[in-house]
Amino acid sequence: MDSIRTFFSEYGALLAEKTWEHLYISFAALALGVIVAVPLGILLVRLPKIAGLVMGIAGIVQTFPSLAILAFFIPLLGIGKVPAIVALFLYSMLPILRNTYIGVKNVDPTLLEASRGMGMTTFQRTTRVELPLAVPVIMAGIRMSAVYLIGWATLASFIGGGGLGDFIFDGLNLFRPDLIIGGAVPVTLLAILLDLLLGKLEKAATPIGIRLERGEA
Amino acid sequence: MLVFDNVSKVYPGGKRAVDHLQLEIEEGEFVCLIGPSGCGKTTTMKMINRLVRPSEGKILLNGENLLDKNVVELRRSIGYVIQQIGLFPHMTIRDNIALVPRLKGISAEERNRRAEELLELVNMPKEFLDRYPHELSGGQQQRIGVLRALASDPPLILMDEPFGALDPITRDSLQAEFKNLQQSLGKTIIFVTHDMDEALKLADKIVIMRAGKIVQVGSPDEILRNPADEFVEDFIGKERLAQARQQLQTVGQIMNPNPVSVGMGETLSQAVKLMRKRRVDSLLVTDGAGVFRGWVTVETIERHKNWDAAVADIMETDVPTVRADTLLRDATRNILVRGLKYVPVVDDRKHLAGILTRTSLVDVLYDSVWGDTEDESSGMADGEGA
Known part of the structure; x- marks a missing residue:
């Protein structure tokens, strides 16, 4: 107990700062991921010919070792938060892209026919029918992506992006288990917390009619 | 009101789903398109709201070529009911009914009034307005599906086997209800079905199709009295024809x-x-x-x-x-x-x-009760004819 108290009195301020950095990097990457991947996913449903190709590429990107990607951006963007965010953004894309694509693609085709037959424009069909119905699946993708990102963001430390990774790598370099634990535990807690929060958000964003249909009201 | 002028639909690969179709539909008519699956009846109907684009010929709605119209406007001015009902599960019954008025930019107040008014037409209480589709039975859902098509008061309504997925009892009552509704509202209906009983019950005019072509057009009585050929006879069915013969033969x-x-x-x-x-x-x-x-x-x-x-x-x-x-x-x-x-x-x-x-x-009477099998009917005729 004592050691924990000492740790906090010594590193408390720094921990708060690194946690903030960590969240900042993760959320920036996630926000970019959502902004790019959701529209891209919808677009791919409309372009079935290239959908397979794009999904394939996104899948391959996902298999690159994360450290390699981070390192790859150093010559392009230098070091610091920007390359870290860009690299993590690439990672965050796939779960969101895939879930958006599947979610929108799996909307009951009879509903699409009804909306076309009733005179909805493509835009109206997307925003009033496809997206609301795909929201649960898209949100699940975002949630998955967010949890991964919290973990991957520790690597940002390698290219000078900061975050809780700083604690962990300092601990490794200096052989200081307290620093390793002091960085790893908050990362885990953040991931769990975020998963819970986004789970709630996922439920709230699901249209009531759909929730009732599934008996979750 | 609606004229098909030499209309064909050829799908890639050369399949002629609809072949040089010539058809005229009057205002206020209840027209049933009927035929075996793949005969082109649904394709014919979907060309009217341009869900399918005709390859040849033209379709005139009140004298105007459909292809010259704005497709979104056109669809909003034609009611559309599909077999799978297709109510939006994330919208309340109110929003489902008033969807087209909403797309047309009609005020929420007006839309609400309209939804209530329509619900009364099918004797459903107002409480339903705030429910969601899955809380309703299949029959109730399709009633809403029909109301949705009526919401912006279109003169023409297309229906694609709307009662096909319902159980027989619900179907019967919905058919009767809808026929009354159509007559009181004076709508023109184009109704696709493969159920002859349904067509005979509802239609003013039956269009029998086969392999993309019209085999026969006529009122139910005309078709029962004078089936154009063997195909039509088979399609109507021997039993129904025998009954009809008794009913529709003239003195x-x-x-x-x-x-x-x-x-x-x-x-x-x-x-x-x-x-x-x-x-x-x-x-x-x-x-x-x-x-x-x-x-x-x-x-x-x-x-x-x-x-x-x-x-x-x-x-x-x-x-x-x-x-x-x-x-x-x-x-x-x-x-x-x-x-x-x-x-x-x-x-x-x-x-x-x-x-x-x-x-x-x-x-x-003997013929229609026992069927006109060879020996029976000829024996009967001999005995009675003497």
């Missing part, structure tokens, strides 16, 4: 066209001679122009005993007659209720055309 088709008749000026002795010769107990009386005037029976002649009197003097003139173009079902009731043995048949100018006897009615 002229089964009457005896050579009744024993006598001129008004003939004497009673001549009349009796004729009766003896033809072995009948009464004679139909006509004047010089062949117009039916009455009848004489052997009993009345016996009472008179004045063999030189003219038939015209003693004939009964207050005699029921039936016209040759009357439907048999109407004539039958008359004959059976009044207990007549026979009725003289006249044409539209009162000329004697034939005679309808109970025997010939019984023949028809």
Whole structure:
């Protein structure tokens, strides 16, 4: 107990700062991921010919070792938060892209026919029918992506992006288990917390009619 | 109102789903497109709201080529009901019904009023407005599906097997309900179905299709009375045809066209001679122009005993007659209720055309009850015809 108290009195301020950095990097990457991947996913449903190709590429990107990607951006963007965010953004894309694509693609085709037959424009069909119905699946993708990102963001430390990774790598370099634990535990807690929060958000964003249909009201 | 002018739909690969279709639909008509699956009926319907684009020919709506219109506007001005109902599960019943008015930018207040008004049409309470589709039964959902198509009061409504997925009892009541609704609202309906009973029940005009072409167009009665060919007969079904034959045959088709008749000026002795010769107990009386005037029976002649009197003097003139173009079902009731043995048949100018006897009615009845299998019907005809 004592050691924990000492740790906090010594590193408390720094921990708060690194946690903030960590969240900042993760959320920036996630926000970019959502902004790019959701529209891209919808677009791919409309372009079935290239959908397979794009999904394939996104899948391959996902298999690159994360450290390699981070390192790859150093010559392009230098070091610091920007390359870290860009690299993590690439990672965050796939779960969101895939879930958006599947979610929108799996909307009951009879509903699409009804909306076309009733005179909805493509835009109206997307925003009033496809997206609301795909929201649960898209949100699940975002949630998955967010949890991964919290973990991957520790690597940002390698290219000078900061975050809780700083604690962990300092601990490794200096052989200081307290620093390793002091960085790893908050990362885990953040991931769990975020998963819970986004789970709630996922439920709230699901249209009531759909929730009732599934008996979750 | 709607004209198909030489319209074809050719799909990539060369399949002609619709082949040089020529069809005219009047305002207020209830038209059923019917045929086996793959006959092009749904394609034909979907070309009207441009879910399918015709490859050749043109479709005119009130004289305007459909392809010249804005497709979104066009669809909003045509009601559309599909078999899978297609209510949006994330919208309340209110929002589902008022969707097209909403797309058209009508105020929420007006939309709400409209939704309530429509719900009353199908006798559903207002509470339903705030429910979600899955809380409703299949029949209720399709009622809402129909109301949704009516929401912006379109003059034309397309329906793609709307009652096909419902259980028979619900289907029956919805059909009746909808037919009433259509008649009171005066909508033009294009209704795709493969169920002949449904078409016969609902349609003013039935369009029978096969392999992209129209085989026959006509009212249910016309089609039952004169199926164009074997395909139509098969499609209608033997049982239904036999029933219909009884229902829709005219008196002229089964009457005896050579009744024993006598001129008004003939004497009673001549009349009796004729009766003896033809072995009948009464004679139909006509004047010089062949117009039916009455009848004489052997009993009345016996009472008179004045063999030189003219038939015209003693004939009964207050005699029921039936016209040759009357439907048999109407004539039958008359004959059976009044207990007549026979009725003289006249044409539209009162000329004697034939005679309808109970025997010939019984023949028809046998046919429809036991079917007209070869041996039975021929045996029957022989026995009764003598």
